[in-house]
Amino acid sequence: MTEFFDETAGILTIRRTGLLMRPGVVHAFTTRRSGFGEGPCSGLNLDFGKDIPPGSVYRNHFLLAAALGYSPFKAVRTRQVHGDSVREAKPEDSGLREHTAYECDALITDRPGVPLLVFSADCIPVLLYDPVKGAAAAIHSGWRGTAAGIAAKAVRAMRGRYGTFPGNLLAAIGPGIGPCCFETGEEVVRAIGALGFDVSGFIRKVPGEKWYVDLKGIIARTLEEEGLAGGNICADPECSRCLPSKYWSHRRSGQSRGVQAAVIMLK
Numbered sequence: 001m002t003e004f005f006d007e008t009a010g011i012l013t014i015r016r017t018g019l020l021m022r023p024g025v026v027h028a029f030t031t032r033r034s035g036f037g038e039g040p041c042s043g044l045n046l047d048f049g050k051d052i053p054p055g056s057v058y059r060n061h062f063l064l065a066a067a068l069g070y071s072p073f074k075a076v077r078t079r080q081v082h083g084d085s086v087r088e089a090k091p092e093d094s095g096l097r098e099h100t101a102y103e104c105d106a107l108i109t110d111r112p113g114v115p116l117l118v119f120s121a122d123c124i125p126v127l128l129y130d131p132v133k134g135a136a137a138a139i140h141s142g143w144r145g146t147a148a149g150i151a152a153k154a155v156r157a158m159r160g161r162y163g164t165f166p167g168n169l170l171a172a173i174g175p176g177i178g179p180c181c182f183e184t185g186e187e188v189v190r191a192i193g194a195l196g197f198d199v200s201g202f203i204r205k206v207p208g209e210k211w212y213v214d215l216k217g218i219i220a221r222t223l224e225e226e227g228l229a230g231g232n233i234c235a236d237p238e239c240s241r242c243l244p245s246k247y248w249s250h251r252r253s254g255q256s257r258g259v260q261a262a263v264i265m266l267k
């Protein structure tokens with residue numbers, strides 16, 4: 001039920017979890033497999049921000065939309081700044097490209113047929129679904145967003161806007177950098193330590209001034225603290241840095257790379 005698995009969608013390989021295989025919702029975490037990108041962005045790169053011709057990125061967005069059965073013109077995308085702001089997707093936010101009128105790292109909606117997209121290349125994508133009120137969220141949670149509790153803020157925004165009861169929420173924490181590879185300095189440990197609960201079980205000290213941090217575990221715990229049931233949260237064990245043929249990784253490739261997306265849409 002809470003396992004993640006690979007699935008073929010059209011010519012793409014996407015990642016899904018049984019937790020969100022529900023009649024009222026469509027979801028996917030993309031991989032770089034297939035798609036039209038070139039060079040270091042070869043595969044399903046969904047980022048217009050790189051110094052590459054946008055044609056292949058448009059084609060990739062159309063490919064993804066066709067595979068999942070949505071209109072790419074209705075998609076709403078984050079404009080990510082590693083902040084903690086949550087935006088309710090508005091009709092005027094829809095379009096083929098990243099919107100320039102706002103910055104946000106999380107989107108929420110209760111409107112059917114509006115796909116929400118967040119992007120990552122090591123940072124952790126999180127999708128939330130409320131099957132009772134019919135609402136969804138897509139969240140980009142890197143270490144800064146995780147330390148700022150952006151997943152909890154998205155839950156609170158859904159509660160405020162849609163009357164979501166956190167105990168009904170289903171949460172899928174997607175593929176991203178794992179505790180095997182997320183080596184950090186003290187600033188990350190200090191920021192995460194201010195979250196307000198015991199994070200020691202998610203941080204491993206290694207000789208020298210370095211730590212390894214389990215961002216997915218911390219996000220799951222953040223959601224539990226916000227009232228989600230442990231059985232309604234699942235995290236993909238796949239690490240973006242460990243699997244170079246499947247995911248882009250900022251840690252591995254720096255800026256010379258594409259990005260994955262996580263998508264959720266209410267039916």
Ligand SMILES: [Zn+2]
Nearest residue numbers: 180181239242
């Ligand atoms: Zn790893």
